[in-house]
Amino acid sequence: MIAIVKAAELFTRREEEAVSPKQERAVQEILSRVKREGDTAVRELTARLDGVELAQFQVKESEIDAAVATISPGAKEALALAARRIRSYHERQKSNSWIEAEEDGTVLGQLVRPLARVGLYVPGGRAAYPSTVLMTAIPASVAGTEEVVMVTPPGPDGEVPAITLAAAREAGVTRVFKMGGAQAVAALAYGTESIPQVDKIVGPGNIYVALAKRMVYGQVDIDAIAGPSEIVVIADENADPVYIAADLLSQAEHDPMASAVLLTPSASLAEGVTNELQRQCEALPRAEIAAASLLNHGALCITRDLAEAIELANRLAPEHLELMVEDPWLWVGQIKNAGALFLGPWSPEAVGDYLAGPNHVLPTNGTARFFSALSVDDFSKKTSLISYSQRALLRDGPGVITLAEAEGLQGHAASIRARIEKEE
Amino acid sequence: MIAIVKAAELFTRREEEAVSPKQERAVQEILSRVKREGDTAVRELTARLDGVELAQFQVKESEIDAAVATISPGAKEALALAARRIRSYHERQKSNSWIEAEEDGTVLGQLVRPLARVGLYVPGGRAAYPSTVLMTAIPASVAGTEEVVMVTPPGPDGEVPAITLAAAREAGVTRVFKMGGAQAVAALAYGTESIPQVDKIVGPGNIYVALAKRMVYGQVDIDAIAGPSEIVVIADENADPVYIAADLLSQAEHDPMASAVLLTPSASLAEGVTNELQRQCEALPRAEIAAASLLNHGALCITRDLAEAIELANRLAPEHLELMVEDPWLWVGQIKNAGALFLGPWSPEAVGDYLAGPNHVLPTNGTARFFSALSVDDFSKKTSLISYSQRALLRDGPGVITLAEAEGLQGHAASIRARIEKEE
Structure with a gap:
């Protein structure tokens, strides 16, 4: 129901819903x-x-x-x-x-x-x-x-x-x-x-x-147009396959286009997660959706080490990234691209979806490279304020004139000159 | 070369360049x-x-x-x-x-x-x-x-x-x-x-x-797609028509689609500015562009009072707004929508275009209602961090389960239950 893939196969970008x-x-x-x-x-x-x-x-x-x-x-x-x-x-x-x-x-x-x-x-x-x-x-x-x-x-x-x-x-x-x-x-x-x-x-x-x-x-x-949603879990050999499978399924049940990916250096963990996915999926009312998602957009990838897992996650730039590793804070500084970062076994994605506090409207489909969660900033606007004094204008005016003339904008220069000349 | 218009005539939105x-x-x-x-x-x-x-x-x-x-x-x-x-x-x-x-x-x-x-x-x-x-x-x-x-x-x-x-x-x-x-x-x-x-x-x-x-x-x-650029000047009867005309022209010389608008309760100031526009425009190398802009998208509007001028400016939501009035700081709190605000006679738009410090990439064509100047934020991204403790998850878990079930997402609920059950 989920494929074990090589790193290179992770990077097929899901197409957005085609518009006719x-x-x-x-x-x-x-x-x-x-x-x-x-x-x-x-x-x-x-x-x-x-x-x-x-x-x-x-x-x-x-x-x-x-x-x-x-x-x-x-x-x-x-x-x-x-x-x-x-x-x-x-x-x-x-x-x-x-x-x-x-x-x-x-x-x-x-x-x-x-x-x-x-x-x-x-x-x-x-x-x-x-x-x-x-x-x-x-x-x-x-x-x-x-x-x-x-x-x-x-x-x-x-x-x-x-x-x-x-x-x-x-x-x-x-x-x-x-x-x-x-x-x-x-x-x-x-x-x-x-x-x-x-x-x-x-x-x-x-x-x-x-x-x-x-x-x-x-x-x-x-706001940004939301694409299909995704989770990446990075786990070490001591992580609990029960939790990981449950978290992958909580993403997969959203939508057949959703993507759930595990990156781990531990082959035995990957095997444990595969078994758990099978077992837990059957019990879900939305089993069909989750299974379709895992089959088409899910992946388990065995990495050389945790460092490679982090590097792959940075390239994937996932909406949700769980770090199910010992001392997750040690790795935070290496995570470059992720909408939301969940640390340790007690931070399942679902707690962030509903009530931890951070926003669940997050950048999807690799856009965490440059987009961020919905925030207070999205409902604010800024106005720049400029109040020059006469002294400051007389001092900086010649610089403005020089730059305006370099751009061929004599009217800009003239608006400064009008003020300087009046004072002379 | 510039029309004196009624307030209602100010609100014709300039069309963006048509795309074939x-x-x-x-x-x-x-x-x-x-x-x-x-x-x-x-x-x-x-x-x-x-x-x-x-x-x-x-x-x-x-x-x-x-x-x-x-x-x-x-x-x-x-x-x-x-x-x-x-x-x-x-x-x-x-x-x-x-x-x-x-x-x-x-x-x-x-x-x-x-x-x-x-x-x-x-x-x-x-x-x-x-x-x-x-x-x-x-x-x-x-x-x-x-x-x-x-x-x-x-x-x-x-x-x-x-x-x-x-x-x-x-x-x-x-x-x-x-x-x-x-x-x-x-x-x-x-x-x-x-x-x-x-x-x-x-x-x-x-x-x-x-x-x-x-x-x-x-x-x-x-970044936002820039539309035609604009300036609105709000001035009282003591403002200097020489400065105002120069600043309107510094906008108008950009582009025949640029817009330069004066809002003032003083008819005599409006007349002085008209005369100055005529005189100063002739001296500009880009006189033709400036004249086309003033003719098609420029306006002088005589308002009942300064309060009405401010109200009109808020509706126009201009890229640049100059307050050429006594005590301009008194009015700052009433300005709701403007990309950049220039206070007093020594703050011509040109100083902001080149070197005052604030950014000159500003929201145009009325979008200052919701957009802001280019800023450091535009080159930053944010990642939410969630590190729940076991204690916190056991406390908040039931709330997550309730909300997930209300949305029909049993897999989300199951990811919390897997953790709660293990602890019991």
Whole structure:
């Protein structure tokens, strides 16, 4: 069910879901209809695509109250714990505005301010993703964003799952709208009668959502388009095959395109993990998905030593990287590329997916080489501040003139000269 | 030459340069040729598109030495001053890695590391842009990026302007390659025999460069695609029309698509600025470009008061915003959206373009609502750290299981249960 491969075979990049011209045209059409017709278009598209007739999109506060009341105490507690830990981690990410005041009267600085209004896309339909709500809404709320608007497709009954609404309440979402697909992205990007235009849209979705986000980019900001998800586990001979197999399966059960890879210098560990994968996979409700993922995108690779395992992991630049080795902190400095790093046997990926604190929206498919987890920064913008004094301008002006003239921009030079000449 | 307009007329979004399907196909073709054939393709494309036959692309250290020796002392000094100030400003932007160690043994954190290798695109051909070199290379160097590779199209003589090479030396660029257009972007994104694959490509270019960057996005990271550039000046009745006109012209001379807007409650100031624009524009070598920009995208708008001017500026979200008013610091808290803010009469935009310190690569065309200036962050990536203790996992595990089960992900729950059960 999983292949033992050589190092070189690890580097076949998974192709992203192919987009057909027909899908592109369909999304383009939805975007322009919603831009032109607003709510009317969203209402018709929701009836046609989600099979639900909605009189109004916004979920009322009283509906959220009612939903929260149906949640079990255990679930309520788990949401609160997760929200608390996620909030506490993201509070550490906040940047302050700063200034530097120089003796000559010059003041330079950087203002850091929250985006005013953001839109969260939370997948729905038949499943509920409360963790996506927490992981996208809390960084926005910590950044200070005043309006955090959430859209999620209604289920066949026209409702949003109670636990999704409870998560929205817990995370400080300001308004929830029942809409999904490209039409929801369009509504957030352009605004309609009932939904306000936002500055940024974040959150995962299907191919139509991803296409729509890509097309409205520039009109609003978006987060990185998520590709198939992956885990790499680096383990030494003393690691527990039971834990490793369980963690690989927790990745593989997401999606047949997900990838789970073990890198270890120990052939006997690899064998133990293979056996455990077989045993544990059978017990999973999503065994079929997990097995397809392991078969097509899973791999066990026996490395010369741990150093080679680290080197391979750096080249793979995985979304999740577990270090199941003795003294994992010894190796942290050698890990160059990973979205999130899990150290030791008590840090399974699942704890990071739900409630350790760090964000679970992570760079996928090798992009950890240059992308990072969703963070408070993603909901902040910066403005540079320049307040020159007369003295400083007279001193630095000649340098500006020299450089502007070197670039053939005499108007730039003239704007400095106008000030210098006036003073002479 | 510039229209006095009503507030509502300010909000016509300038269209981006239209892309023809023919241009798209041409760029696609260039990308796949360079990916397949490497240097051979780049060499042929450089001969065909830049009209230059090159034996090798990399500019030798001795050529850079020779170029630096030809630079006037004044230019050398101006470059050094600009580099020093830009470096000093960007040093303030650096983020540290951090950890939070909890009493139960849990350690959470965030590693901040530089991108390993970045590519700078510097326009060339008939003009030189040393300021682009400084503004893109220095943040990378401050972030700690080890390899800062620069590409720039050779001039008709096959050379790169001496001042561009001097700027590269000053800014810590590690290698300079003579190549431009989509072929240079492809070489950076895929790597060839002579040019290494990078993690991110930044810097402005023509429509072919912009298209190529968009197409390789995901394979590597890119910076935001720059649109037409703009300035908004907010001024009160005591502001100097000579300075304001000079600053508007310094923007307008860039490009017929550039936009220069004055917002003022004072009709007499607006009249003074109109007269000054006429007078000063005539004296500029690029008068034709500036006049076209002012005619098509320039505007003077008489507002009710300063508060309305600020409100309009926030809606415009300009790249550059000058506050030529008494006590400009009083208004800073009301400015929500601006790439860079210039305070008072001694802070013309040109000083920020070249050497005040903040970056001149700024969000354009209203995107300051959600984008920020190029910064050290753009050359850094973050890895989340999660090191749970056994005690913490046993405590938080049940919460993870509850949330995983709510999402139908039993494999996630099982990875926690495997650990809890073993301990019981």
